[in-house]
Amino acid sequence: MSTAIILLIAGIILIVLNIKAINKEKNSFKEAFTSASDNMQEFQVEIGKVRREFAETLLELQTQIVDIENKIKLNENMNFQKIEKIERLEQEIKFEEKKDVCQEEKIENIEEIHNNTSDNSVKINEIDKLIxxxxxxxxxxxxxxxxxxxxxxIKELYLK
Structure with missing residues (x-):
């Protein structure tokens, strides 16, 4: 038990000595901070201002970059929509061209049939006369x- 009492007394003595040393110490954090802020020179203040302005400029640039990226994405979407519209129009034009070609072919076929019919009627009439x-x-x-x-x-089908 006597060792416990000795340890307790030694601990209390150490605590008291440390408290006195902290109170007497002139180089504590609070005192170091106040002396550093008092001794701060003018160029250090200017460096702080430049750093702040630089940080603000970087922030502005970042926001402008984000805005530009958004505009680029918007333009890409608009360009993609325009390309799709152009492709649709090209397909419609091709369809109309095919439609026109088909109509021209129909007209040519009708004209050919008409010419053949008129040729046939001429042949029929001539054959009829000769018979x-x-x-x-x-x-x-x-x-x-x-x-x-x-x-x-012709004799069997048309002339009877």
């Missing part, structure tokens, strides 16, 4: 320069 004159199928074919089968077909 009425009494010419034979061979003679009609030679005179009109067409096949005998065609003459016989």
């Amino acid at each position: 009425k004159k009494g010419l034979s199928v061979e003679q009609i074919a030679d005179k009109l320069k067409i096949g005998k089968g065609e003459v016989l077909l």
Whole structure:
């Protein structure tokens, strides 16, 4: 038990000595801070101002960069939409061109059919006249320069 009392007394003595040393110490943090702020020279104040201005400028630049990025994204979206619209218009134009080509082909087919019909009616009329004159199928074919089968077909189908 006596060792415990000795340790307790030694601990109390150490605590008291440390408290006195802290109170007497002139180089404590509070005193170091006040002396540093008192001794701060004018150039250090200017450096602080420049740092603050530099930080503010960086912040402004960062916000401007973010704004520019947003505008670029918006422009890319608008350009993408314009490209899609152009592609759709090109497809519509191609479709219209194909439609026009189809209509032209139909017109050509109708004209060809019309020409063939008029040619056929001329042939039928000529064959009819030659038959009425009494010419034979061979003679009609030679005179009109067409096949005998065609003459016989026209004779059987159209002239009866």
